[in-house]
Amino acid sequence: MTNILLSGANGNMGRAVTRTVENNDKVKITAGYDINTVKNSDFPVYDNLDEVKEPFDVIIDFSHPSVFDSILEFSVKTKTPAVICTTGLSGEQISKMKAASKKAPIFFSANMSLGVNLLIDLVCKAAKLLDGSFDIEIIEKHHNQKLDAPSGTALAIADAISDAVSFDTEYIYDRHNVRKKRDKSEIGIHAVRGGTIVGEHDVIFAGNDEIIEIKHSASSKEVFAVGAVKAAVFMKGKPCGMYDMKDLIEQS
Template sequence: MKVGLFGANGRMGRVLIEALNEHDKAELSVASVRDNSPWVGMDVGELAGIGKLQTACSGLSSINPADVDVMIDFTLPAAFDNNLQWCVTNNKPVVIGTTGLSSEQLSLLAEAATKIPVVFAANYSVGVNLMLSLVKQAARALGATADIEIIEAHHRFKQDAPSGTAMAIGEAIADELGRDLKTCAVYGREGKTPPRDHNTIGFATVRAGDVVGEHTALFADIGERLEITHKASSRLTFARGAVQAAMWLSTQKAGQYGMNDVLALNQ
């Protein structure tokens, strides 16, 4: 299967090049960067630090739609609209891992999914998506009495906070408990605060060094607490999951899907 990348020069783009290179059924056929990027024309393998692969980076406007079966987008929100429009215009399925999207961009995504197949997930790790299932089970059992907090840590360069994965964990818990995360989330505490409202879901964010990604859902009651934690030690974990999603998506009809669909966790 011929897979194309948006933002091949990005942190995740380079790891995706490596993941595609090691896959026995996927071929990296297109690696796009900004039209005015200094990376245009550079071999993608050299860009990723794995040696020449005989595929050069190209500007978005230079992509030949016939060269790709499915696209993967892990760029920033600023590039999202143009990338999504390219996929809709050229009728190409797309796997989206961009986080920090606005409500307007989420609406664009939902509209695009009526025309093309889209996988959209905050995190493409198999372990994290299993964690989303586990926190729902914990919420059912403990949510009536436990205080719930979500703690996440990432590298110093991450621009959105809390992370998309932390928000997905919060949404999963809130949905299970019949709460609205928009009104029950607490994103910071400082100074003298009133006693904790049991119905809130707290978030704590750490940005430091080269932490790849750590997430903990804490269910704390009087006398005991349960912590469900996922720690990623390599971005290849996310990249391999995204390639798995791309392989799965290539045979799907138009619609918006998540990693729970790719991994059949709903069955």
């Protein structure tokens, strides 16, 4: 049994994790952490981490960048593995997370969907094979309440492509005010916000007389919750260090 402390318990993703765990006899949410302490399930919700009395093996964090530091500090203080699922983290916060991983086990992935991480693997293989002969564009779509743009997943895809190709790449986010031809080194990254789109990521390889598209669409938030719970089970008992979805997939 893996006992979970769920940060952001009463948010949309926190409730999705709760639903995912309900029918899983290998995982239990023993306590929640949220500014909203309404009890919506069979576990208590605290607004102060130091008040948590229930036992927990792993922290799942689906909260907000504003409380990220407190989660990280609590993970280090309690030597508890943390699965960080919060999006929109700053570069400084990412650096703090990497430093904290020397004192506590930290799992971080820009996207917790297994399908998205398979997409990244396929895109890298395509980029390496096509290496410079196709123009690469990334289009991501999300709901109209998402604050950060482009998405962390779109940037993770671009970073993976950059590592896979043999040339230096340049990320281009906006072309409307620059009148010049597209450079071969460019990776275009475009954000669409509207309605209730859960999440779509489309990678386009545009060549001479042919186009290759690799796409992933999420129909519900449950796909991210499933990945987070799998990561929590994976992280139980792990030594200090940084872990990601690639580690989980390789060791599954």
